[in-house]
Amino acid sequence: MNRPVLEVRDLTKVYGTGEATVHALRGVSLTVQRGDYVAIMGSSGSGKSTLMNILGALDVPSDGTYLLDGVDVSRLADRQLALARNRLIGFIFQAFNLIPRTSAVANVELPLAYAGVKPKERRRRALAALDVVGLADRARHEPNQLSGGQQQRVAVARALVTEPALLLADEPTGNLDSRSTEDVLNVFDQLNASGRTIVLITHETEVGDRAKRLIRLVDGRVIQDLRQSPILAGRHSR
Amino acid sequence: MSFYEVVRFALRGLSANKLRSSLTMLGILIGVAAVILLVAVGNGSAKAISDRIEALGTNTITVMSAGRGGSTNTALTEDMATGLTDTTLAPDVKSVSPVVSTSTTLTYGGTDHDVNAFVGTTPGWFAASNTPVGSGAAFTADDEAQGRRVVVIGQTVAQELFPGLSPLNKQITVGGALFTVVGVLQEKSSTGFQDSNDTAIAPLTAVRQVLTGYGALNSILVEAKNPDKVDAVQSEVATVLNEKMGLAPTTSSANAPYRIQNASQLLQTQTQTADTFTTLLGAVAAISLLVGGIGITNIMLVTVTERTREIGIRKALGAPRRVILTQFLIEATLLSVIGGALGVAAALIGSRFSIVGVKPVIVPSSIALALGVSIAIGLFFGGLPASRAARLRPIDALRYE
Numbered sequence: 001m002n003r004p005v006l007e008v009r010d011l012t013k014v015y016g017t018g019e020a021t022v023h024a025l026r027g028v029s030l031t032v033q034r035g036d037y038v039a040i041m042g043s044s045g046s047g048k049s050t051l052m053n054i055l056g057a058l059d060v061p062s063d064g065t066y067l068l069d070g071v072d073v074s075r076l077a078d079r080q081l082a083l084a085r086n087r088l089i090g091f092i093f094q095a096f097n098l099i100p101r102t103s104a105v106a107n108v109e110l111p112l113a114y115a116g117v118k119p120k121e122r123r124r125r126a127l128a129a130l131d132v133v134g135l136a137d138r139a140r141h142e143p144n145q146l147s148g149g150q151q152q153r154v155a156v157a158r159a160l161v162t163e164p165a166l167l168l169a170d171e172p173t174g175n176l177d178s179r180s181t182e183d184v185l186n187v188f189d190q191l192n193a194s195g196r197t198i199v200l201i202t203h204e205t206e207v208g209d210r211a212k213r214l215i216r217l218v219d220g221r222v223i224q225d226l227r228q229s230p231i232l233a234g235r236h237s238r
Numbered sequence: 239m240s241f242y243e244v245v246r247f248a249l250r251g252l253s254a255n256k257l258r259s260s261l262t263m264l265g266i267l268i269g270v271a272a273v274i275l276l277v278a279v280g281n282g283s284a285k286a287i288s289d290r291i292e293a294l295g296t297n298t299i300t301v302m303s304a305g306r307g308g309s310t311n312t313a314l315t316e317d318m319a320t321g322l323t324d325t326t327l328a329p330d331v332k333s334v335s336p337v338v339s340t341s342t343t344l345t346y347g348g349t350d351h352d353v354n355a356f357v358g359t360t361p362g363w364f365a366a367s368n369t370p371v372g373s374g375a376a377f378t379a380d381d382e383a384q385g386r387r388v389v390v391i392g393q394t395v396a397q398e399l400f401p402g403l404s405p406l407n408k409q410i411t412v413g414g415a416l417f418t419v420v421g422v423l424q425e426k427s428s429t430g431f432q433d434s435n436d437t438a439i440a441p442l443t444a445v446r447q448v449l450t451g452y453g454a455l456n457s458i459l460v461e462a463k464n465p466d467k468v469d470a471v472q473s474e475v476a477t478v479l480n481e482k483m484g485l486a487p488t489t490s491s492a493n494a495p496y497r498i499q500n501a502s503q504l505l506q507t508q509t510q511t512a513d514t515f516t517t518l519l520g521a522v523a524a525i526s527l528l529v530g531g532i533g534i535t536n537i538m539l540v541t542v543t544e545r546t547r548e549i550g551i552r553k554a555l556g557a558p559r560r561v562i563l564t565q566f567l568i569e570a571t572l573l574s575v576i577g578g579a580l581g582v583a584a585a586l587i588g589s590r591f592s593i594v595g596v597k598p599v600i601v602p603s604s605i606a607l608a609l610g611v612s613i614a615i616g617l618f619f620g621g622l623p624a625s626r627a628a629r630l631r632p633i634d635a636l637r638y639e
Contacts, residue, residue, distance in 0.1 A: 058554055058633040079558050085632075086556020097551045097636065101254040111555045113243060158555070 003070050005165050005197045006032040006055065011064035013050050013220075024050040025061070026220040032199060034165070037192040037230065039211035040201040047220040048201045052170045055199065056091045057084055069165050086115050090159030092169040092200075096151045098143040098158075105130065105139040108158045115162060129157040133187050149180025156187055160196070167191065169200035173207055185210055189230075244561060248568035258541060263577035265537045266612050269530025270581025271588065273523050273608040278589050278598035280519025284512035285599050297332075297465040298366050299472050300499040301458040301479065313454030314496065318482045322460055328474040330467040335363035335459040336442060338450045344391075344399060344438065345411040351398040355437040356412065358445025359459075364390075366461035369439075374406045374421030377441050385443035390421040394436040412438075415448045472498055527608060531615045534574070538619040542566060542627070549627040550635030562628040563621070570620025574613040582609060 013025040024047045032038055042048040053059035054066060057073055066073045069088055076084060085091075090111075098107045108126040117125070130136050133153040143151055152172060159167055169188075173181040185207065192198050192212075200211070208214050209231045216224035252259045303314050319336040322328050338358040344351045363369070364376045377388045389410065396405045405419045417440060426434045446452050462471040479496055549562055582605055589598040627635055 053633045056554070058636070059631055079560075082553070082556050082558040084556075085554060091554055093554075093636075097547075097554070099254075099548055099551060102250070106250070110552070113247070114552075114555060114557045114561065162556075 002033070004031045004067075005034050005036075005069060006030070006199070007067040008055070009065045011051070011054065011061050011066065013047070013054065013059075014062045024220055025054075027064070028217075028220070028222055030215070030222065030225075032166075032197060034197055035192070035195050036197055037188070037210075037212040038199045038215060039208040039213070040199065040215045040217060041203060041205075041208045042201075042217035043203065046217045048217050049170060050220075051217065052168060052199075052201050055166075056089055056168045056170075057081055058091070082114075086111055087162060088165050090162065090164040090167045092152070092155050092159045092167070092172045094171040094174040096143070096148075096155045096175070098151055098154060100144070101142055103140050103142055104135065104146065104154045104157075107143070107154055108161050111158060111162045125161055126157070129161040130154070132160065132190070133157045134183075147180065148176050149183050152176060152180065152184050153187060156184065160191060165197060167196055167198045169198065171202055172200060173202065173204065181207070241564070244564045245568055247565045248572065251565065251569050252572060259573065262537045262541055262573050263580065265533050266530075266574055266577030266616060267581040267584060269527070269533055270578050270608045270612050271584040272530060273527045274582065274585035274600065274604050275588050275593070275598060276526055277519060277523045277604040278585070278600045279593050279596050280516055280522075281601050282599040283596045284515050286596060287508055287512050287515075297462045297468055299460050299462070299468060299475065301460065301475060302456070302497045302499065303454060304495050304497045314456075314458055315454065315482075318479060319455065319458050321478050321482050322458065322475060324478070327478050328471065330463050330470045330474060331460055332463045333362035333366050333461045335359050335366055335461075336455045337363065337457045337459055338442060338445055339456045340445075340450050342413055342449060344395065346399040346408060349399055351395060353395055353436055353438050356445065356449065357437060357439045358442040358450065359439065360442055362461070363439070363459060366459050369426065370424045371421040372424035373404075374419070376421055376439075382441040382443055385441060385447055387415055387417045387440070387444045387448070388420045389417040389438050389440040390423060391419055391439075392423045392435040392437040393425050394433055395438055396422050412440075413449045417444070468500060472500055523604065527611055530608075531611060534612055534615045535619040538570060538573075538616055539623055542570075542620055542623040546623075546627045546630075546635050546638040549624070550630070550632050550638065553628070553630075553632040553635060559628045563625050566624030566628075567617065567621050570616050570624075571613075573620070574616025577616075578609045578612050581612070 008028060008030045011025050011028040012023070015022040015024055028047075028051060040048050040051065050059070054061050057068070060074065068084060071084065073081070073084060098104075099110065105123070105126050108129055109122045112122040112125060127136060127139060130139055133156050135150060135153055135157065138146060138150060138154075143154070146154065152175075156172070159169075167188075172188075173184055176184065181204075188198055188200070189210065198211075200207070202208055209228075212227065212230050214224070214226045214228055215222055216226075301314065314336075316336055319334050322331055322334045336359065339355050341352065341354050342356045344353055344356075357363075360382050361376055361379050364371060371390060372393075374390070376390055377386070381388050389412070391399075391405060399405065399410065400408065405422055408419050409416045410419060411417075423435070423437070423439070460471060460475055462468045475498060476494070480494070483495065485494065552562055553559075585605075586600065589600050592598070627638075630638075
């Protein structure tokens with residue numbers, strides 16, 4: 001069964017009405033297969049964030065279809081939508097979006113709690129996910145006691161703890177210095193190597209170079225869809 | 239996700255923001271406590287007023303001379319007092335106590351004490367004027383008939399003349415004569431500026447003999463058979479007095495040479511005053527409840543709205559609307575219930591102290607009202623923004639600043 005993880009057709013998104021109408025997306029079609037590593041690049045205002053929010057089921061398109069793991073997301077009710085966000089998607093934000101004053105491990109446990117996993121199992125899997133991102137020793141720290149890179153890695157652990165089909169990252173390195181960027185990208189390389197599907201958006205070429213496939217977005221349209229051989233971490237500076 | 243888990247989430251949410259949670263609770267606490275205490279103070283002062291009036295006796299009337307000087311026409315005499323005991327002319331009278339009163343100096347073992355009201359009367363006065371004897375006994379009708387020099391003293395007099403001693407059977411000097419203390423009155427609440435415990439009561443005959451002489455009476459205390467008969471007694475007394483003084487039977491009280499004071503009328507007036515007072519305080523309480531409610535509304539709205547972003551994160555992680563709503567409702571419930579309960583506790587503690595001279599008396603319904611209103615407001619204004627935020631698309635909640 002070779003069903004694509006993600007398939008969008010003729011996606012459009014319009015904000016506002018009348019004079020103030022903004023066409024953020026003007027018919028984007030895109031298919032992502034299991035195990036792929038896709039980087040979406042574009043300048044600010046190109047619609048890449050809008051696309052990402054729709055892919056993450058955080059926002060709804062004005063028109064077009066979105067099949068997530070073969071399910072039409074636009075037809076889901078709130079309850080099923082919550083389930084889809086919980087089980088199928090791991091979303092990583094540019095601003096980390098950890099719950100404040102809550103320990104790293106509790107943050108990572110959160111999606112599992114909403115999935116109904118038992119507390120003991122939850123703790124075990126959360127610690128395992130933190131181990132994957134190399135932060136097992138910081139499990140008890142609260143977000144404000146962690147550096148930006150560490151916070152983003154906690155967010156990555158939170159995104160992958162439910163073992164979703166799709167990892168979505170909205171400018172995951174946008175708020176990070178080069179060293180932390182490297183840490184986070186290494187985690188992504190590892191995850192992709194172990195078979196996870198990753199879609200990220202970025203405006204930094206060195207981040208885009210690490211992906212297997214590069215999509216360029218201008219004015220809400222895909223203008224380039226390129227398969228490339230990723231530049232591996234070893235060849236990158238450090 | 240089980241309900242128990244949601245409760246744990248709510249508790250974690252509250253403990254993650256201890257300062258905010260405690261300030262919210264403080265706001266609710268003050269709102270609730272203020273309403274309960276205000277009503278309690280109002281109720282307490284109303285009660286104090288009616289207690290003081292009741293202490294005067296509710297089924298008595300007092301006849302006083304309205305005349306100036308000692309003109310025989312206007313003076314109250316013992317003969318008039320006796321006339322009032324006539325069962326055919328005044329069938330509703332239970333007892334009549336003629337009263338003379340003067341101020342004098344009491345001396346015991348070198349200690350002097352000036353007493354404002356040294357009262358000479360008959361034994362029936364104690365019951366009629368609602369002035370029970372605490373220790374010892376009142377003097378008897380026999381003492382009165384024989385003119386024995388015995389005296390019952392008030393608490394203030396006892397403390398002044400006999401500090402730390404039992405005054406019973408001690409002899410005090412009054413106007414050059416020795417009086418034996420046979421009893422001490424119970425502590426009585428004061429009716430005004432005068433200390434009603436600063437008094438001494440002796441048989442009418444003895445007081446007249448030693449102090450006042452055999453002139454006019456100061457007043458006559460007439461006790462009705464029951465409080466409903468006070469008005470009847472008043473007219474009976476007027477008839478008898480008019481006859482004794484040789485006035486026309488129809489002479490109205492306004493130009494009669496005596497005045498009749500009716501404690502039950504006084505009580506009625508004062509009860510109306512107290513009712514007005516209670517209404518006024520109810521209005522004040524309603525306003526403070528409103529103000530407190532707006533305060534709680536404000537705190538709840540800010541607390542939840544500030545967390546819209548957090549709600550967005552939780553939704554993005556796959557929290558169903560119901561779970562988010564339940565969590566925030568439980569948080570709001572805990573805050574309002576704990577804050578409200580602490581407010582009730584604070585009000586109960588506060589009511590143990592007297593506030594600006596008034597001993598507050600808690601009105602149970604005010605507790606229910608204050609608690610009910612603040613919990614309802616807390617739940618509504620905690621739940622409303624939470625449900626609004628939970629209904630938002632995650633991206634809109636996340637963008638909320």
